[in-house]
Amino acid sequence: MLLPQNVIQKKRDGQILTPEEIAYFVQGIKSGEVADAQVGAFTMAVYINGMQPTETANLMGQMKDSGVTLDWSDAEFDGPIVDKHSTGGVGDVVSLMLGPLVAACGGYVPMIAGRGLGHTGGTIDKLEAIPGYNTNLSIEQFRQVTKEVGVSIIGQTSDLAPVDKKIYAIRDVTATVASIPLITASILSKKLAAGLENLVMDVKFGSGAFMPTFEESRALARSIVDVAKAYGTPTTALLTNMNQVLAHNAGNALEVKEAVEFLMNQNINPMLKSVTVALGAEMLVISGICNDIHDAEKRIEHALTSGKALEVFSKMVAAHGGPIDFVERYDEYLTLSEVKYPVYAQQEGFVQTIDVKEIGMSVVQLKGGRAHPDQELDLSVGIEAMLPVGAPVQADTPLCYIRATNDADAQRIAEMVRTTIKISAEQPSTEVAVIEKIS
Known part of the structure; x- marks a missing residue:
């Protein structure tokens, strides 16, 4: 008879888990039969002993399938579906500008983002600094906003990869965040459940990254790209610098203020712009909107300087329940x-x-x-x-x-x-x- 402690013991001793054992454990987390303490023990065992690529892929697949998976085939978009995900940093406000920038260039960006984890900030926490912004849209509302605006950023719903949500919270308080298999499975279970056609990863290295060395950051990037591509989602990863705060500011309302000013072509941090443009250009190329990086960079720059991305951001905020005049009066709305x-x-x-x-x-x-x-x-x-x-x-x-x-x-x-x-x-x-x- 298989028990949770059998799976924990096997991984604790550095052995390879079978697909059946991983499926059993993930289903136990979903049903509540596996206790939080056992989840914590499992994540620590994985943190210490790692996982083989096949184990990571099996874990990710089970987590992805623990809830609903989105299908955009009937949405009748006139452009590709593409998203970006960051492994987390300090002052990493990129998503707030990047989603509108790519949408302004013809992409559709259904972004499911997270809350703060450890020392890094969370996109959802930042957006909640905007009065009225609803990060908990229903799946149908999420689809509608994405179709109408081109971008929608929401938090992880209870329907999408629910097991990941539970593991994610436990990792944060058990010092098991910086595990390549767990990070890979966590990120991709959410992203692939969202029905993406293409994905670009921003994998941080440096003193503010989860991975302590450049080599480990590269290994994480390789793991994510390989697992995603094995599941049929074209994916690339950029290794970006986190040896300094990415923006001028670190803190939720402060970073939203900086994002709005960035989209207004004011107070632009050079490092922040370099990372944002690079990721945006990669998203345009991988999704087929542009044929080469040089053209893609020009498209992103035009979306910024023309004010088109700012307009998209404003529409997204309003569509999520925020003020319709937020970008005009952000200093008054942000506390x-x-x-x-x-x-x-x-x-x-x-x-x-x-x-x-x-x-x-x-x-x-x-x-x-x-x-x-x-x-x-x-x-x-x-x-x-x-x-x-x-x-x-x-x-x-x-x-x-x-x-x-x-x-x-x-x-x-x-x-x-x-x-x-x-x-x-x-x-x-x-x-x-x-x-x-x-x-």
Whole structure:
């Protein structure tokens, strides 16, 4: 007789699980027969011992099929369905601009996004900083908004890959996030359940990435691409830099503000733009909208500078229940905490390195990110106007500002942030945004 503990023990001892054992365990999670403690033990066993590619593919397939799978064949779209997913970063607000940019170029982007995980922010948390924005649309509403606007961004519904949702929450609180098989299965179970025709992955490397080394980030990219392609979904991955905060800001309302200003062609962070344009161009090429990257980059640039992507973003917000005049009055609608506390460099030189993970954890400390799955967030807090690596500073130059609910929190987090940023006399080499493409 097969029991959950048999499956856990087998993986704990480094053995390969059969398709039947994986199916049994996943169905047990879905039915509730497998307890949370057993799920945690299983994810730790996988974290320590890994999985063979066939095991990862079987786990992903079972998770994908644990709920409904979307079929867009009757939607009568006049363009391809394409999506992007990031492995998570700090100040990674790319999705909020990228979906409208690609939609403005003729793609359809049904994006199912997640909440904050560990030190990284979540797209759904950011969108919920917009008053009235409903991230919990029904599947039919999701289809309708995608068809009418070109892009819809929602949270994971109870119908789509429900087992992943449970495992995802448990991984976050059991220190088992950074597992290549579990990340692969989690991402693709949601994305393939959404019925995508094409997928582009943004796999982060560096101090703010889940994978501690570039080699592990590359291995994750390879795993995701191979499993997705085996299931018939053309997929490519870009390895992108997370050795500095990707945007000027880290924090939910702050990042939404930056996304709107980006789409208005204001206050554009060069690193953020490089990553956004690269991913957008890849999405246009893999979906067949453009034949080559150079043409695709020009199309993305035009969608940005013409204001067409901003218009799409505005329509998406309104279609999700947000204000119809959000982009015109975003400063009035977004709530930022009143305390704005500067973090000074205290010496002359250049920003040499940033411990980006600790920057992300400082947002968690402010309650702008989660220490446990059910935590209610303060969407108004965060780190504002962060200087990038290589920026010149004087002793009285603000490295960033802390947005907090009170002075005591601001001062405490300021000291935490100051220790994560190293200043040196020599200017470091320029950081490159995109390092490699995996296909």
